[in-house]
Amino acid sequence: MKARVFVTLKNGVLDPQGQAIAHALGSLGFDGVNDVRQGKMIEIDLDAADKAAAEETLSAMCEKLLANTVIENYRIEVL
Amino acid sequence: MKAAVIVFPGSNCDRDMEVALTEAAGQPALRVWHKDSELPEGLDVVAIPGGFSFGDYLRCGAIGARSPIMNSVVKFAERGGLVLGVCNGFQVLTETGLLPGALMMNAGLKFVCRDVHLRVETTESPFTSAYGNGGVIRVPVAHHEGNYITDDETLAVLRGEDRIAFTYCQPDGSHGGNPNGAMADIAGILSPNRRILGMMPHPERLSDSALGGTDGKLLFRSLLDTPVPA
Numbered sequence: 417m418k419a420r421v422f423v424t425l426k427n428g429v430l431d432p433q434g435q436a437i438a439h440a441l442g443s444l445g446f447d448g449v450n451d452v453r454q455g456k457m458i459e460i461d462l463d464a465a466d467k468a469a470a471e472e473t474l475s476a477m478c479e480k481l482l483a484n485t486v487i488e489n490y491r492i493e494v495l
Numbered sequence: 496m497k498a499a500v501i502v503f504p505g506s507n508c509d510r511d512m513e514v515a516l517t518e519a520a521g522q523p524a525l526r527v528w529h530k531d532s533e534l535p536e537g538l539d540v541v542a543i544p545g546g547f548s549f550g551d552y553l554r555c556g557a558i559g560a561r562s563p564i565m566n567s568v569v570k571f572a573e574r575g576g577l578v579l580g581v582c583n584g585f586q587v588l589t590e591t592g593l594l595p596g597a598l599m600m601n602a603g604l605k606f607v608c609r610d611v612h613l614r615v616e617t618t619e620s621p622f623t624s625a626y627g628n629g630g631v632i633r634v635p636v637a638h639h640e641g642n643y644i645t646d647d648e649t650l651a652v653l654r655g656e657d658r659i660a661f662t663y664c665q666p667d668g669s670h671g672g673n674p675n676g677a678m679a680d681i682a683g684i685l686s687p688n689r690r691i692l693g694m695m696p697h698p699e700r701l702s703d704s705a706l707g708g709t710d711g712k713l714l715f716r717s718l719l720d721t722p723v724p725a
Contacts, residue, residue: 429644432602432676481561484554484590487597487644 417464419474420493423483424455458482470494496520496719498540501568501584503529503559508545508581508699515699516542519715529562540577540718541568543584545637545697555598555640556586565591577621577718578691582638585683585693594684594693595653596645601638602676608637610708611674611696613661613682620685621721622692623660625713631668632710634696636675641695643677643684650679658685660692 425431431453438452460477464470474492483490498516502509509526516524524542525535534541548559559565565587572578572593580588588594601607610633615626626632645653653659661683663673673680675695683694698711 430599430602430642430676432600432604432642436604481553481557484557484597486589486595487599 417462417467417470418495419460419462419470420495421458421460421474421478421482422455422491422493423458423478423488424491425453426487426489429487455488467494496539497522497525497535497537498542498718499525499527499535499538500542500544501529501564502526502544503546503548503562505548505550505559506544506546506583508583508697511697511699512542512544512581515702515711515715516540518702519712519719527564529559529564532563532567534564534567534571538571538576539721540579541571543568543578543580543587544699545582545584548583548587551583551640554586554590556583556588556590559583559587560590569593572686572691575688575690577721578686579622579718580691580693581697581699582636582641582695585695586640588691588693593691594686595649596643596684598638598640598695599642599644600640601642601674606637606639607641607674608635609674610635610701611682612664612666612668612672613696614664614668616659616662617657617685619657620660620689620692620717622685622714622717624720625717629668631664631666632713633666633708634698634701634711636696638675638695641675641677643675643681643695645678653681653684654679656687658687658689659683660685661694661696
């Protein structure tokens with residue numbers, strides 16, 4: 417089963433990389449960029465009985481390793 | 496004082512730490528490989544050194560924090576053992592949850608490698624007792640992710656409980672000199688029982704006059720004066 421995990425910074429956490437991207441877009445002439453936040457997407461191929469079981473395992477993975485829940489949120493998408 | 500240094504693949508300050516601890520303790524510090532599941536018996540201090548554990552893949556310190564030895568380090572800390580995390584070691588300690596907050600990428604987006612000045616914010620800890628309160632020391636930083644962040648509530652607790660050990664400052668101790676954008680200029684923090692210290696700057700790199708300074712040495716000397724928990 418294939419899944420995607422999106423890990424993003426929580427609201428209010430300063431994102432220097434996102435700010436650098438926003439500046440770069442501005443200097444390339446892309447006007448109207450209000451804000452940029454950068455995160456990561458992790459693709460996982462795993463064995464699971466069904467979608468619910470996969471989601472449960474992936475949540476545990478996020479809590480234990482994939483996300484630092486002090487500063488990051490995660491979202492799971494089972495394909 | 497019996498000390499051990501945890502070694503991860505990618506650690507690169509482990510030998511400096513070993514030398515600083517050995518000199519302070521008067522007996523050889525041990526090196527413990529991260530795959531070991533148990534710490535040696537009778538330790539007083541465990542140090543987690545700087546470097547790039549597991550290449551800092553995923554997040555700095557994230558994979559190191561899940562190494563087999565870290566379960567033992569957490570238990571050691573819960574028994575009141577002394578734990579020092581420097582640089583990548585600080586990142587590992589936040590990833591294990593032994594210290595609050597997280598270390599984000601430097602606000603300037605660049606790796607910063609230079610001496611900085613720190614104000615000793617409290618001498619009420621096993622790591623800072625040999626310093627003068629409010630004194631200014633010079634030690635180097637070398638990191639890309641040292642931008643300390645936590646929520647406002649935790650920051651208030653850290654302040655209220657006098658758990659901010661070091662802050663970045665100017666050479667004369669005045670405000671400024673923050674190399675990474677860290678919240679409240681925080682360079683190092685203590686655990687609630689004050690026996691765990693995480694800090695981004697490297698005291699072990701200026702703990703011998705041959706290295707250009709000895710301001711870091713007092714941190715290791717402070718440990719000598721600390722009573723061992725019952």
